[in-house]
Amino acid sequence: MKIGLDVMGGDFAPVATIAGALLAQKELSPSDRIVLIGETGIILGELEKHHADPGLFDIVHAHDVIGMGEHPTHAIVRKPESSISIGFKELKHKRIDAFASAGSSGAMLVGAIYSVNNIQGVIRPCTSTVLPQENGGLSLLLDIGTNPDAKPDVMYQFGLLGSIMARNVYKINNPRVALLNIGHEEGKGNLLSQATYQLMKEGKDFNFTGNIESRDLFKSKADVIVCDGFTGNILLKNIEGMFRMMMKRGITDDYFTRFNYENYGGTPVLGINSTVIVGHGISNDVAIKNMLLLARDVYHARLSQKIKRALSRVTVVVRD
Amino acid sequence: MKIGLDVMGGDFAPVATIAGALLAQKELSPSDRIVLIGETGIILGELEKHHADPGLFDIVHAHDVIGMGEHPTHAIVRKPESSISIGFKELKHKRIDAFASAGSSGAMLVGAIYSVNNIQGVIRPCTSTVLPQENGGLSLLLDIGTNPDAKPDVMYQFGLLGSIMARNVYKINNPRVALLNIGHEEGKGNLLSQATYQLMKEGKDFNFTGNIESRDLFKSKADVIVCDGFTGNILLKNIEGMFRMMMKRGITDDYFTRFNYENYGGTPVLGINSTVIVGHGISNDVAIKNMLLLARDVYHARLSQKIKRALSRVTVVVRD
Numbered sequence: 115m116k117i118g119l120d121v122m123g124g125d126f127a128p129v130a131t132i133a134g135a136l137l138a139q140k141e142l143s144p145s146d147r148i149v150l151i152g153e154t155g156i157i158l159g160e161l162e163k164h165h166a167d168p169g170l171f172d173i174v175h176a177h178d179v180i181g182m183g184e185h186p187t188h189a190i191v192r193k194p195e196s197s198i199s200i201g202f203k204e205l206k207h208k209r210i211d212a213f214a215s216a217g218s219s220g221a222m223l224v225g226a227i228y229s230v231n232n233i234q235g236v237i238r239p240c241t242s243t244v245l246p247q248e249n250g251g252l253s254l255l256l257d258i259g260t261n262p263d264a265k266p267d268v269m270y271q272f273g274l275l276g277s278i279m280a281r282n283v284y285k286i287n288n289p290r291v292a293l294l295n296i297g298h299e300e301g302k303g304n305l306l307s308q309a310t311y312q313l314m315k316e317g318k319d320f321n322f323t324g325n326i327e328s329r330d331l332f333k334s335k336a337d338v339i340v341c342d343g344f345t346g347n348i349l350l351k352n353i354e355g356m357f358r359m360m361m362k363r364g365i366t367d368d369y370f371t372r373f374n375y376e377n378y379g380g381t382p383v384l385g386i387n388s389t390v391i392v393g394h395g396i397s398n399d400v401a402i403k404n405m406l407l408l409a410r411d412v413y414h415a416r417l418s419q420k421i422k423r424a425l426s427r428v429t430v431v432v433r434d
Numbered sequence: 435m436k437i438g439l440d441v442m443g444g445d446f447a448p449v450a451t452i453a454g455a456l457l458a459q460k461e462l463s464p465s466d467r468i469v470l471i472g473e474t475g476i477i478l479g480e481l482e483k484h485h486a487d488p489g490l491f492d493i494v495h496a497h498d499v500i501g502m503g504e505h506p507t508h509a510i511v512r513k514p515e516s517s518i519s520i521g522f523k524e525l526k527h528k529r530i531d532a533f534a535s536a537g538s539s540g541a542m543l544v545g546a547i548y549s550v551n552n553i554q555g556v557i558r559p560c561t562s563t564v565l566p567q568e569n570g571g572l573s574l575l576l577d578i579g580t581n582p583d584a585k586p587d588v589m590y591q592f593g594l595l596g597s598i599m600a601r602n603v604y605k606i607n608n609p610r611v612a613l614l615n616i617g618h619e620e621g622k623g624n625l626l627s628q629a630t631y632q633l634m635k636e637g638k639d640f641n642f643t644g645n646i647e648s649r650d651l652f653k654s655k656a657d658v659i660v661c662d663g664f665t666g667n668i669l670l671k672n673i674e675g676m677f678r679m680m681m682k683r684g685i686t687d688d689y690f691t692r693f694n695y696e697n698y699g700g701t702p703v704l705g706i707n708s709t710v711i712v713g714h715g716i717s718n719d720v721a722i723k724n725m726l727l728l729a730r731d732v733y734h735a736r737l738s739q740k741i742k743r744a745l746s747r748v749t750v751v752v753r754d
Contacts, residue, residue: 294668296582296664303582307582328669329671344624345668348665351648352672353672355649356673359689
């Protein structure tokens with residue numbers, strides 16, 4: 115497969131992206147190839163610093179860059195020669211099989227939706243994060259910010275999308291899908307979570323196990339945890355913030371070490387017709403490596419095809 | 435002043451409540467008196483175990499108890515002889531000046547609203563928690579669950595209520611009020627936070643300083659942090675959950691020790707015509723002591739009067 119990397123994306127690009135690409139190249143199989151997308155001169159200069167053979171990679175030139183502060187939609191439209199825009203052009207024309215960037219996550223989402231489109235039947239694509247469980251496993255939390263205002267049917271689909279990802283990428287059999295809520299019992303919550311609970315209870319498209327409270331997020335009570343993007347983003351950044359305070363204070367602990375974002379490399383955009391990975395803005399070389407390996411795993415899991423098939427036989431469809 | 439304590443409220447009542455009352459009694463001034471509300475026989479029995487003089491306290495008999503799992507409104511109506519119902523009757527008739535319980539928080543809220551009522555102009559009362567700041571200070575987060583569905587004008591009032599509490603209870607001069615959001619810039623967020631931002635920006639009733647992200651909750655960037663009750667509850671329980679995992683794993687750290695709920699004792703119900711404190715269900719004796727001392731501090735801060743005065747000259751009033 116061919117994995118496109120936005121060399122210009124991320125706070126530490128291009129130094130961290132090229133270093134990460136070199137790390138990933140060593141771990142990928144000979145049939146996988148990384149396509150470096152960005153200013154050719156910069157790419158060759160960085161490879162030179164590592165005394166690396168440019169022939170290990172394909173290079174696609176892009177002379178412009180979308181900044182972190184730019185408005186995503188405007189930037190995608192106004193900068194067709196940016197590394198992100200070029201990456202999506204390559205993806206759309208199937209010259210690459212996956213596209214990954216630690217740059218503007220907004221531009222990555224807009225680009226994904228406009229270039230490769232939603233899978234038919236997906237109301238809103240979403241993004242996820244991994245929550246390390248105390249018992250050693252991993253759970254998925256979604257959405258983490260793509261949909262700050264979600265409707266119950268959108269939330270229902272998050273359950274389905276997360277369930278397919280947990281099964282196919284993280285190899286969890288019959289994943290338990292829980293709804294993040296402010297009480298364990300049915301009937302608790304805000305209007306959105308109450309309505310979502312009813313849909314999930316009636317639906318037969320995934321293994322819904324009820325509400326989960328945020329104090330139990332790490333207790334292996336669910337494999338997939340569904341929430342709206344506002345709540346998910348608040349939760350994710352709080353967890354990150356607490357982890358960073360612990361690191362700053364010199365606290366070392368086997369379990370909490372697993373909260374380090376570098377280990378995970380980012381999130382696929384779930385619900386689109388291709389493989390797009392959004393990395394963390396502060397990605398270092400290890401995070402970039404893991405972003406590229408995640409792109410490979412998500413591609414090989416054939417998520418898009420599986421989501422398409424699942425949606426064609428979905429039991430719950432509600433639109434208001 | 436007279437502080438009513440629900441002796442039957444909390445997971446470890448009546449052992450922890452009586453032990454906590456004895457601890458508080460030692461720290462209160464001679465002009466303050468604790469009124470123990472509950473089954474007289476049980477109260478005398480517990481005091482006996484401590485070889486304590488029952489004359490140190492007033493005792494008001496209540497032979498019924500509202501359980502943690504009961505529906506709050508039904509329980510308040512059907513159990514007029516419960517310690518919570520009796521407590522509110524005492525409060526309403528001004529035989530006590532404040533009422534505190536670590537029992538059913540739902541019943542405490544319902545009781546508060548129906549017995550002493552909202553302050554005129556308050557759309558929805560709310561509850562708060564304290565967030566220990568890395569630099570040693572404290573910030574307030576509100577709402578933490580009383581209003582899972584809030585409207586922008588309700589959120590605006592939370593800013594005002596929190597500001598008055600921070601100034602008068604925590605002695606913070608001109609408290610900085612921030613809106614919890616998923617981005618720092620104006621325009622970020624869900625529909626609720628976007629609309630709330632505009633109201634807060636236009637209003638002149640408190641010192642609004644803009645959005646705050648959840649990774650910055652402990653970085654002394656704001657004294658009062660406003661969110662809807664759903665988000666606040668999710669956040670609070672996540673922080674508690676992470677703190678408990680740290681304790682379980684034997685991590686000791688000066689800063690994180692301040693996350694221990696025992697130190698704070700609970701939250702006043704903000705926006706009602708009296709002083710009502712809701713404690714943590716798992717309160718031990720130290721937490722009960724701090725709940726009683728908080729009742730004293732909130733009463734002496736004359737919060738209700740100050741909120742009433744502030745609302746009479748409020749600059750932003752929106753109802754949909």
